[in-house]
Amino acid sequence: MTFEDLGLSEDILKAVREKGYTTPSPIQEKAIPHILNGKDILASAQTGTGKTAGFTLPMLHDLAATKKEGKRPIRALILTPTRELAAQVYENVREYSVHLDIKSAVIFGGVKAKAQITTLRRGVDVLVATPGRLLDLENQGALSLKRVKIFVLDEADRMLDMGFLRDIKKVISLIPEERQNLMFSATFSKDIKALAHTILKNPVSVEATPENTATETITQKAYNVDKGKKTEVVTNLIKEGNWSQVLIFTRTKHGANKLTQKLEKSKITAAAIHGNKSQGARTKALAYFKENKIRVLVATDIAARGLDIPLLPHVINFELPNVPEDYVHRIGRTGRAGAVGEAISLVCSEELDYLKAIEKVLNERIEMEIIEGYEPTDAAPPKAASTQKKKKGSGGNSRSQNSNGKPKRQRPSNNSQRRDNPRKRRD
Template sequence: MTFKDLGLSPALVKAVEEKGYTKPSPIQEKAIPHILEGKDILASAQTGTGKTAGFTLPVLQYLSETKHPKYRPLRALVLTPTRELAAQVYDNVREYSKYVNIKSAVVFGGVNAKPQIATLKNGVDILVATPGRLLDLHDRKAVSFKRVDVLILDEADRMLDMGFVRDINKIISFMPEKRQNLMFSATFSNDIKKLAATILRNPVSVETAPQNSTAKKVTHKVYKVDKKQKTELAIKLIKDNNWTQVLVFTRTKHGANKLTEKLIKAGISAAAIHGNKSQGARTKALKNFKDNSIKILVATDIAARGLDIPLLPHVINFELPNVPEDYVHRIGRTGRAGAAGEAISFVCSEEVEYQSEIEKILKEKLNSSVLEGFEPTDTAPPKRAATQSKGSFGKKKKQRPSNGNPGGSTDDKRPKRKPHFKGNKPAGATSGRGRTGAPKKKRY
């Protein structure tokens, strides 16, 4: 099957082929026809399999076919959890829309809002945004959601993890009841399904890989090592194997900064990326990593989504994530689009429980070994303090994971807001959503 066979216009097919793609991926093949028909979608696909094009292409086609000759109200909105993912999605939108008369823009926090306000004032057809900055702009009356025809939630599970559900519901409350809704993510938890039930209407479920699966060409390796020896082991592996591009994950921002400093002292070029870094610093670090100006990018889980690095050969879990599903997203940065990749994890005695939980969701054992000279001697028991704490009556109470970003910027982790609506269902979530042709002229 080709992109033309899916019903895409010649202009979009031309743009896709110029990117080097001739055959749609499984998620694109399954989702695009349904989206073109105006149906709501609940899509789960392994990261790196083309989810972005899966919703971008059909939405661009809809916008180009129903565009008003004079007015440009915002008609398609893409919400993402992080700035990096927003920037990546926006880049894809620009590339795929080069041969159609569609205006697009991206807005996120950490940068001056004035240029974003000026861009929105000139009119855009499709907007990619993080929830925090988008609500700020709405409060300033710089953007209106009254004519949105299509809402896309990208990496919806991460948005829930980061506490964006109130912001999402508030944004939805400002939208027309009749619209198309697309929810895309690598995994879907029970919480995501509950959210989907309040937003989607008679959705088509699309899944191209088992939930919590990783790319087939990614090899997994675990090194058992003492907590205090992890940095030394990382330096040895990088130097001995002459690795030139490695994405390293830590659980905290402080840990990312500390490891980066030690790598640099060891003569290894490195940079850190996390929620406390300015947007300029994050953009620069990612650019330098992509063009191989630095060898190592040390990141918290905020970077597990939205980092599209072609042919990234190695990912190191310096610390295992305390939420097992996050392992899938971290590892999803390598082995993308059918390429081979290697996922290496350093596991100390305190993390054996995390490893067991990861193996449970992957339904496979991770190969463990001990490197000579790094034989572990720690006997510290497994810790669960990061995800559980004692309640007032001594019962264990689950805590939302920090994702390496406790107290981070308002864009990456929004403070709790008072719900805009009463009850569990957001305003505008009970009526029909499907499209029935071009928008009525009176809506402009």
């Protein structure tokens, strides 16, 4: 099947060709015809499968065919959990609508709202937003959602993980009941199914890949190394392999900063990206990484679903996540859109149960190797993996866990800045 077979307009097909796309991915092939027919969609799509184009292309086709005269009301709303994902989706919307008379905008916290308000007042057809800033500006009267006809909830499972349930319900109360709903999630937990029941009307279920599976284009490796030797191993891998673009995941913000400093001391250009960084610093670090101005980007799980780096060759789990599902999202930053990629995990004795939990979720074995000269000697007992990221409370508040497995208090989301970065948390 080709994109021409899907029934999209010529202006959209032209933009798709300019992006170099020729054949739709499975999620695009399955979802686009139903969306064009006005159906609600409940889609299971792993990262890197082309899901953004899967909902954006038919959405733009519909909006362009029903353009209204006069001031542009918001007719399509795309809700995302993180700033990075919002920025990425917005960029895709702009690229796919380059030949259409469609105006789009993105709003999120962490930056001043003045410029966003100015853009909204000029009229916007498609709005990409994080929940906190969206509700903040709606409360200020800077935007209206009364004309929304297409509502997209992207990364719904991540939304619930971050405690956005109350905000999602509030947003839904502000948009018309008669609308098309498109809900995308990497996993279909009981909470996700319950949320879908309140949002979707007679939805068509679409699945591109089974839950919690890594794309076949990713080569997965695990090295058993001592905890104190990980930095040295990472440095050697990058230098000896002459790797020019490497995304490294740590469990904590402090760990990301510490590793970045050590890489810089070893003459490897690097930057960290996590929740304590300003939005400007996060945007700059990501831009430098994409432009190959720095070799390494060190990130916490805040980046696991919000980063789209074309042809990223290497992902390293400096520390394994204690929530096994997060492993899938981390390594999904490579091997995107059919490209090949390599995911390497450094596993110390404390993380052996984390690896077992990941293998159970993946339903496959990840062979563990030992690097000559770095034979492990640590005898620290394994820490237990978490079976779920957070326990949801009423109204979407939740508790998270520290890396030691103990519960950590979470503050309620009282303003836009807190909603988009819901708490001072280990992210």
